[in-house]
Every structure is written in C-alpha cells, then in structure tokens.
Amino acid sequence: MSLPDQSVDFPGWYQEVVKRAEMAENSVTRGAMVIKPYGYAIWEFMQQGMDRRIKETGHQNLYFPLLYPLRLLEKEADHVEGFTPQVAIVTHAGGSKLEEPLVIRPTSEAVIWATYKNWIQSYRDLPLLYNQWANVLRWEMRPRLFLRTTEFLWQEGHTAHETEQEAMAESKMILSDVYRTTVEEDFAMPVIPGRKSASERFPGAQETFTIEALMRDGKALQAGTSHYFGQNFSRAYDVKFQSRDGTEEHPYSTSWGASSRLIGGVVMVHGDEKGLRLPPKLAPYQVVVVPIYKGDQDKAKVLDACNAVAKMLDGLRVKIDDREHFRPGYKFNEWELKGVPVRLEIGAREVDADEVVVYRRDLGEKQTERLAEVGERANSLMAEIQSTLFDQAEVFRDEHTHVPESYEEFNELLSSAAGFVRAPWCGEAACEEKVKAETKATNRALTLEPEAMTTACIVCNNDAKEMALWAQAY
RNA sequence: CGGGAUGUGGCUCAGCUUGGUAGAGCGCCGCGUUCGGGACGCGGAGGUCGUCGGUUCAAAUCCGGCCAUCCCGACCA
Numbered sequence: 088m089s090l091p092d093q094s095v096d097f098p099g100w101y102q103e104v105v106k107r108a109e110m111a112e113n114s115v116t117r118g119a120m121v122i123k124p125y126g127y128a129i130w131e132f133m134q135q136g137m138d139r140r141i142k143e144t145g146h147q148n149l150y151f152p153l154l155y156p157l158r159l160l161e162k163e164a165d166h167v168e169g170f171t172p173q174v175a176i177v178t179h180a181g182g183s184k185l186e187e188p189l190v191i192r193p194t195s196e197a198v199i200w201a202t203y204k205n206w207i208q209s210y211r212d213l214p215l216l217y218n219q220w221a222n223v224l225r226w227e228m229r230p231r232l233f234l235r236t237t238e239f240l241w242q243e244g245h246t247a248h249e250t251e252q253e254a255m256a257e258s259k260m261i262l263s264d265v266y267r268t269t270v271e272e273d274f275a276m277p278v279i280p281g282r283k284s285a286s287e288r289f290p291g292a293q294e295t296f297t298i299e300a301l302m303r304d305g306k307a308l309q310a311g312t313s314h315y316f317g318q319n320f321s322r323a324y325d326v327k328f329q330s331r332d333g334t335e336e337h338p339y340s341t342s343w344g345a346s347s348r349l350i351g352g353v354v355m356v357h358g359d360e361k362g363l364r365l366p367p368k369l370a371p372y373q374v375v376v377v378p379i380y381k382g383d384q385d386k387a388k389v390l391d392a393c394n395a396v397a398k399m400l401d402g403l404r405v406k407i408d409d410r411e412h413f414r415p416g417y418k419f420n421e422w423e424l425k426g427v428p429v430r431l432e433i434g435a436r437e438v439d440a441d442e443v444v445v446y447r448r449d450l451g452e453k454q455t456e457r458l459a460e461v462g463e464r465a466n467s468l469m470a471e472i473q474s475t476l477f478d479q480a481e482v483f484r485d486e487h488t489h490v491p492e493s494y495e496e497f498n499e500l501l502s503s504a505a506g507f508v509r510a511p512w513c514g515e516a517a518c519e520e521k522v523k524a525e526t527k528a529t530n531r532a533l534t535l536e537p538e539a540m541t542t543a544c545i546v547c548n549n550d551a552k553e554m555a556l557w558a559q560a561y
Numbered sequence: 562c563g564g565g566a567u568g569u570g571g572c573u574c575a576g577c578u579u580g581g582u583a584g585a586g587c588g589c590c591g592c593g594u595u596c597g598g599g600a601c602g603c604g605g606a607g608g609u610c611g612u613c614g615g616u617u618c619a620a621a622u623c624c625g626g627c628c629a630u631c632c633c634g635a636c637c638a
Contacts, residue, residue, distance in 0.1 A: 089599095117629090117630085169637095172636060172637085173636075173637065194638090223638085225636095225637065225638080226636095226637095227636085227637070228562085228635085228636070228637090229632095229636090229637095234638090235637070235638080239638070241638070308638095309638065310638090311638085312638075344638065345638080346638045347638090348638050349638090379596075379597055380596075381595085381596055381597090382595095382596085411596095413596095413599090414595080414596045414597095414598090414599080414600065415596070415597060415598070416596090416597080416598035416599055416600085417598085417599045417600085418598095418599090419598050419599080420598070420599050421599080432597075434597060435597095436597080444597090561637095561638095
C-alpha cells in the first residue's frame, strides 16, 4: 500500500506514483506510453498556460505533417547526424514499397524549412513566428514514463528573421518569457537558465539555451530549450530573401521546444512519501470535498452541505467524492496520492457548527474554517500553495547546489548525484568527457552571458573560460 | 547492440529442487454489517502456467529453440 521510499529507490517511487495516481502506464507498444485522463488533464493545463504565453509573445499556431521525405532530413549535416540514430523510417505503405522513404518526425526543422523556402521572398515576409503542438518520435532504448518515451508530445516553435540580432533576441526571449515563466509560475519549479556547451547543443544549432531544474534525487532535468541557428537551416534548405538594401540574404532562424517530459518533472520536484503534490495551476482538481456520514440520517444533510460548499468555490476546479463504497480514510489517502492541493472534510459535526475542515497537501496540515469564509479561504490557499511549493523546491535546489574547492570534491559531489555543482571550465570537450566517464555527470549549462574568468578549470587546471553548472541528468 | 535476470488469474508472487486434480494476497462481482485516516464477514467469477518442440504412461515442474519483458552499459526532450 505504501510507496517505495524516495531516498532508497527513487526510480521505483517515481514509477509507482505515476501509475497509482493514474497519470500514465506502459502501452502494448514498447517504449510508448498511454497517458491516462488524470495525466492528460495536467498536460492540458500546462498546454493552456504555455500556449497563451506563446501567443502573447506574437506567435501563431500552425501544423506540419508527421511524415516527410528522408532526403529533407539529410540536408543539414549536423542535424541528420544527430538524429539518425533515433529516427524511424516508413518504407512501405499502400501495399507496396515507397519510392522514397519517409521519416516519422523526430523534430520538424527539415519539413518546415523546405516549406519556408516557398513562404519567404522578401524582408517584408519576415519575421515568421510560428509554433506547432505535435507528437514526435525518437527511438529509445530505455524508456521511462514521461521522461523518456519513444513518442512524446511537445510544442515546437520555428521562427525566421531578417537579422542575427533579432533571431538571437527571439531565442533568449522564448527562454525567459515563455519557458521560464511557464515552468516557474505554473509548475512551481525553480529553474536555472543558461547556454549549452558545444557538446550538449541541439544538432544544427549555433547556440542552445536551456532551463535546468533540480529533481529531489539530486539529478537535473532539462525543462525547455531554445536554439539559435544562425543561417544554418536557411542555407541548407536554400531559403533566401531580398533585403532592404536589395541584396539577397539567408534569414536567421530559431527553434524551441518543451515537452510532456515536464510532467515527469513536476512529479520529481514536488512529490513526497504520500505521492504527488500538484501545484494548483496544473491540478485537474484543485479542491476535493469528502463527505463523512454514518447511516442514512446524516447522509442527505452532509451531501447538501457539500454541494453548497462546492457552489461557494466558484471558479475553482472542485470534485465532490461521494462514492459510497469507499470510506473517508481511503479517500484521504487516494487524493493525497493524486496530489490534490486542498481537501475539505464535511461531516455532521461541521454541518452543525457551520464549519469545514480544510487540509492542505503542501504542508499536510488540517485547519477548521468558518463555513462562510471557505470560498475566500480556498482561493487564497491556491496562491499560497502555489508559492509554498515553489519556495520549498527553491530551498531544496539551493541546499543542493555546491561550489567545490577541488577536483576530488567535485568528483565526489557529482558521482553521488548531490545536486548542482558550480565549477569553472576551460571550454574543452575533453574535460567534459572525463567528467562524464568518471562521474556520469554532464555540463548542464553555462552562464547565460559569458563572464570574465580568472580561475582555473576544475578538471584540467588550465585557464577557465566559463562558469559551468554540472550535474547528473535525466 | 553487449552483460545479467525473469516469464504462472487484472496486479504482486508461491508452487519447479524430488513430474501425478493449479494456489495465496491484493483487485473484481453479489449480499450484509460498517463509515471522522487505506473496514470486516459470507458467497462468487476469473488461469490453454510466454511460445514451439522434445523426453515421459503423465510436464507449470526435466531438456532444447524462439519470443517478450525487466535491470546494468553506449544515445536522448
């Protein structure tokens, strides 16, 4: 009945929570999951918040096909090299072999740039600020629910710009105004924004920006990435426009994505020994009302009171759990497992006294409230719980961010997945490889803007060029 | 794709060593008693024991092939 201990078996705990909370389960298709209604509802609330911000920053949604010719993927050298190992290819259809194989999109730069070629002739056609919500397929050896599955859901933005400055500004703006705000405000997950080192960059990108979050097991999760491509894709796909000066130029481009993996993140950042703890902004039910009665004489009275209270919670997502075949204690445990932020308990005692028992999942505390004030109280609790979860995660993150003095200490911290480790780096891939081989940890992010360094690389002791954030990662 | 393990009702597993009528807990269905932190009693449904072959009078059990899944490594949102 109880969950595996987080500190003993974190992967087991995660798997159990996701299954028992009815978020998702493994499917008959190896590596691909079934997202169940409770998990999909969380995805929809994430989607709403992010979609709103994408549109507020001037983008429009559109949709490109799931399949596109393999030869398109092959046009950008780094891009194809990066994705080939994970691409599924359709070779047969309509009862015969296809003349030209089609890839199932692992990402859509190829098909989009092959199309943008037709849409861009003049600087007057720019910028193109488009986004799509889609599923993508990347073959996985070792799948894990939400975190790593062969098929996953995401949004991918693809923009084209007149100038380098404009494209660079776009990719940074998305990181801060869409990803960081969505993840921090809606997911209550504090993140560290940064740049990826060359080895961690998206295939084909000149610069990749990231937001990194810390899970409760001390491992990092990349929560969203935004890429600056320069002219890589416009050159590879032969897209040109006539500039204000009349010259012919390749546009500058970006792409950016965040996926259903974030749902795994919310589990691993906020979950505890009782299960999920959902931030109110993502919770399918923000308040659950549990009626408590013995026999039939109290039943009508109590249920009436529950309905009356639910009406006072106008604007909140409320569930009255009036199932008769479960006792209250069972329901308490179930809704705590599912992470519902607030539970109201209403029995004959409360009805007679014009009171309600209020349980908050974030702190695990019960309080008795005046019935007349429960509407107002529930509303203020939503904001309180949202910020408490963020604050708790931030304290955890800060307590698990280390600045080692020596390579020995650095190695020990990373090997034991003690959290984020800040340490100067010379910029050489050889040092990243050594760290990965010895500790399993990778370079998660560099400071958003490069800063002048006067110290030595923690790994090789040569002059440091960057301050880097290191961690084991999902 | 390399190394290790496992396949038995929906789930978790026992039974296999020593071949002989397929079991438990949870879940599910019915009835009743319960109901303020995961209730209990009684009755019931549900399994070609992963698969194909071999040995044997007889195979969940012994032998071999295949398939699948899980864990550990290289890849990844």
